[in-house]
Amino acid sequence: MIPVCALADIRPGEAVRVDGDPPISVFNVDGELYAIDDTCTHQDASLADGWLEGCLIECPLHASCFDLRTGQPTGPPAKVPVRTHEVVVQDGHVYVLAVAVPVTT
Amino acid sequence: MTVSLPPSLLATLPGRFYTDPSIFAVEQERVFESMWFAVARSSDLATPGRFETADVGRESVLIVRGRDGRLRAFLNVCRHRGAKLCVEPAGETKRQLQCPYHAWTYGLDGKLVAAPNLTKMPDIDRVEYGLIPVHLREWLGYAWVCLAGDPPSFEDTVVGAARARLGDAEMINHWEVDTLDVGRRIVYDVKANWKLIIENFMECYHCATIHPELTEVLPEFADGYAAQYYVGHGAAFAEEAQGFTVDGSEGFDRIGGVGEEQDRKYYAITVNPQVFINLVPDHVIFHRMFPRSADRTVVVCDWLYTKEVVAGGKDVSRSVELFHRVNRQDFDACERCQPAMSSRAYAKGGVLVPSEHHIAAFHDWLTAKLA
Numbered sequence: 001m002i003p004v005c006a007l008a009d010i011r012p013g014e015a016v017r018v019d020g021d022p023p024i025s026v027f028n029v030d031g032e033l034y035a036i037d038d039t040c041t042h043q044d045a046s047l048a049d050g051w052l053e054g055c056l057i058e059c060p061l062h063a064s065c066f067d068l069r070t071g072q073p074t075g076p077p078a079k080v081p082v083r084t085h086e087v088v089v090q091d092g093h094v095y096v097l098a099v100a101v102p103v104t105t
Numbered sequence: 106m107t108v109s110l111p112p113s114l115l116a117t118l119p120g121r122f123y124t125d126p127s128i129f130a131v132e133q134e135r136v137f138e139s140m141w142f143a144v145a146r147s148s149d150l151a152t153p154g155r156f157e158t159a160d161v162g163r164e165s166v167l168i169v170r171g172r173d174g175r176l177r178a179f180l181n182v183c184r185h186r187g188a189k190l191c192v193e194p195a196g197e198t199k200r201q202l203q204c205p206y207h208a209w210t211y212g213l214d215g216k217l218v219a220a221p222n223l224t225k226m227p228d229i230d231r232v233e234y235g236l237i238p239v240h241l242r243e244w245l246g247y248a249w250v251c252l253a254g255d256p257p258s259f260e261d262t263v264v265g266a267a268r269a270r271l272g273d274a275e276m277i278n279h280w281e282v283d284t285l286d287v288g289r290r291i292v293y294d295v296k297a298n299w300k301l302i303i304e305n306f307m308e309c310y311h312c313a314t315i316h317p318e319l320t321e322v323l324p325e326f327a328d329g330y331a332a333q334y335y336v337g338h339g340a341a342f343a344e345e346a347q348g349f350t351v352d353g354s355e356g357f358d359r360i361g362g363v364g365e366e367q368d369r370k371y372y373a374i375t376v377n378p379q380v381f382i383n384l385v386p387d388h389v390i391f392h393r394m395f396p397r398s399a400d401r402t403v404v405v406c407d408w409l410y411t412k413e414v415v416a417g418g419k420d421v422s423r424s425v426e427l428f429h430r431v432n433r434q435d436f437d438a439c440e441r442c443q444p445a446m447s448s449r450a451y452a453k454g455g456v457l458v459p460s461e462h463h464i465a466a467f468h469d470w471l472t473a474k475l476a
Contacts, residue, residue, distance in 0.1 A: 017224075019224075023224065038224075039224075043208075043221050044221055044222045044224070044225065045219050045220075045221060045223070045224075046219065046223065046224045049218055049219040049223075050219070051200055060201065060210050060218055060219035061203075061208045061210060061219055061220075061221060062208065
């Protein structure tokens, strides 16, 4: 499990980014937590710096939106989904169960 | 160089002050980039994300209302490779300002929000590499910016100009100018140096000749003494004039704070270097000058009325028409002078008659700035 932060440190409508390989961000949508890969699949930008509306996160660079529940982009320019990860809250702390990065050859 | 003049006359500036691009460049730097400059009507930027751009001196300035409701001004230049950030004169952005070149993206507070590969460059401070802020103050419902690092006192140089003319710092508040709405805006592209326009606005020696409608409403203007010649003097309306309108017909109710003593009077203020304000009981006429070159000045004139007048759809055309005619008459006169500024006949300048002698104070002020 990757430790993220204290539960109180992710306020509704905001995100916390965990630097790693790849970086992951956890979003708070009205108390519900979602974790996805932080980097937009179109160009290297942090989705945690984007704009959260409901369960959609809009990339700050070229406005592609990703559904936090599925990782699917809703429209161009991004075409490839971001990975989603399971979020665990234990004793007031937030953790992410990161999906293994697929091996690329 | 001393020119001996009869006591009735004072010298104007020499002709080259109105034509020489190198003098205009110094004015841009020492005057327009150093002093407070009225750029935008705050109500035109009413909601978060609304922005305007304006040239102030040699710089393009971006004025935008933030998500916190505050107006801010920035140099309109991307910090990355210098592309002009916003090219439109006005518009609305949903939540950020993005450079169209490499997509460096700034919040409405100027902070760098995102850029391609930014997370790989954690040493880039997002405030340090945010948009460069410009000082901004709001007064009379306008956003005034100052490009100087250390701006002159707003109270002394802007509010002070109204105090010096009206004789009282409080008096202008009677017109509640920040609460008024724009009933009409006309933009004039004047082919004349900005100083010709200021000088024209300051004197009324020309009034009886070129302003028949104005002198009809303000008979004392025919004597050639402008309201600006005096301190605290309001020019009285003609007895037969019911209002400050092109045909002397009735205007609207007095603006809330305007009292009996200011009723049926006209006051005029110049706020150096680029604002003229006219106050009459039922409206305010607010001119902003945007000097473009030594021989071209854009003048934006707002006619401001109470919300009842504007929202109520009342007919403002007769009061607009009066000063619109005055503006056209004045700007035609300025455009007639401009080509002659480079004539041999005007190399040493012209002269000011006694009713224009107060213009010499403007020339002294300017030459001190340029020295």
